[in-house]
Amino acid sequence: MSNGLFVSEVDGTTHVSVCDSSILDGPYVDKIANELYALIDKQARKRILLDFSQVKFLSSTMIGVLLALHEKANRISGKVIVYGLHGSLHDVLKITRMDKLLNLAESEEEAMSAFGNGAATR
Secondary structure, three states: OOOOEEEEEEOOEEEEEEOOOEEOOHHHHHHHHHHHHHHHHOOOOOEEEEEOOOOOEEOHHHHHHHHHHHHHHHHOOOEEEEEOOOHHHHHHHHHOOHHHOOEEEOOHHHHHHHOOOOOOOO
């Protein structure tokens, strides 16, 4: 997709690895947002895993993007799961109670199991 995201498809699940250590710049957040939204809006992907294991810094705007992505997925009966958050990022989401709104997992394995056994068509 871009040099900031690596997207692959495995067994009906879209895996998105965020390859940058910081997502702070407004235009860059917008670019990532547009690419993530397209997975749902244009490609109707229903099972999306977001790997944030390389990300150390995240803007509040990017947290808003994650919330919007979650809502978009819900509208098409899909699910987005974010995993690999570093301790400080996970703490921020917990303090702001975003962990109650987003689907978070510690590892890729935990995230995959959160989808259950039902395979999605996309």
